[in-house]
Amino acid sequence: MAILVEACVDSVQGALAAEQAGAGRLELCANLVEGGTTPSGGMMRAVLRCVGIPVFAMVRPRGGDFLYDAAEIEVMLRDIEFAKSCDIHGIVSGALNPNGTIDEDGTSALIEAAHPLPFTFHRAFDVTRDLDESLDTLQALGVPRVLTSGGAASALEGAGMLARLVRRGGDRIVVMAGGGVRRDNAEAVVRAARVREVHLRGAHRTDGRMTYRAPRLHVARPFVPDAYAWDVTDGAEIAAVVAEAARGAMP
Template sequence: MKIEICSDSIESVIIANNIGVDSIELCSCLSVGGVTPSIGLIKDAINISDAPINCLIRPREGHFIYNDKEFDTIINDIKYAIKFGVKGIVIGVLNGDFKININQLSKIAEVSQDVGITFHRAFDNIVDSKEAIDILESFGVNRILSSGKANTAIKGIENLIDWKNYNSNILIQPGGGINKESALIFKNNGFESIHLSGTEKEKWSGYIPKSIEKTFLNQTLRRPSVMKIKSVVDVAKKN
């Protein structure tokens, strides 16, 4: 079973490569579910990574219903990411009725013909999952990242198995709260790939002068955990 790590820093990219993951989803700001990474992060990650880089394209946090200006940003970011050498893009675009925005998906597919396309966990906000799978396949999307419409993938495993069996032409990749125990369950159920961040929370623990404003120091960081990532990789690669 293959492992993809979601990385939002060069530190995480280096750790993922050292442990031997199969691919990396590159983003920024994991604390909000990830947004489009900076140009500098994309370039540096591609330069140092042996594992292929799939780039998240998400212009902001929050819902996946984008206006025309936001969508222009999405298209521009896709073009730049492909120009820099990413192997795939990770996207999700919906309408207000919680179905796929076919017009936007069509334009994304048009500019992404040379790379893989993953539809991310916006899929878990779609009302008719099997209809969506058929639509995504028709536009050349080769992978769906999903928690099975649950807050963790293991809780959504019945849906994930159902979708995997429904259409063998598109890869269903479980993601959301994956650990070594759930990784084994997904492996035993025939999933080809899983997705995780493998992070742990970290807060500033150093000295804070009384005279400074503390908003940013009080924010929680998500740091990559070698132990968490390695434990899942070991399960996935064990014969």
């Protein structure tokens, strides 16, 4: 069984590194410190020009929860329309109701806007009230893929539930394992959950190249201890996960 590894990236450099490391698909986001939001049009077009593997765009208007009002849904629909005009290969999105169920109307509108592109329901799934119920709802809506940790803090911890969801979904929906997938657990996640796809960030901290650093002012990032550093895609980590995930699929 071949395992597809999807890498979450937020830059052109990250996209290139992930492709070179063997990722089979990219999830392109902005604001990963917020869990990922919609990338800019410039970023989508630049990444699509540089890589030869499928690129799915996150469509999420803000951080926080996944309960959206009509204005936010309208923004998401327009973002999907724009992403399609950039020739994006797929959409990653979703919406919830206040009671922790899938927002069927909102999600249906997002799926319809994305058509005919493939649609992944993101990890909003993990904060729904009942994962079995939510999986059934997504199948009824025609969602082909869901990204999930099995409702746990990590895919490894949720491997039992992931395996259950894989069995429940059968061939009707792809259950993609994500959440804390690393080189030291990818084999175990695949082996225990029997998933065909895994998702990871795969990043390390890098220091900026500024030689002058304002000693008292961190513009727009007062909560970050070092505003001159950020996370970048770690190609070596992704390559290791590709290898370990393949090992987990072996008999």
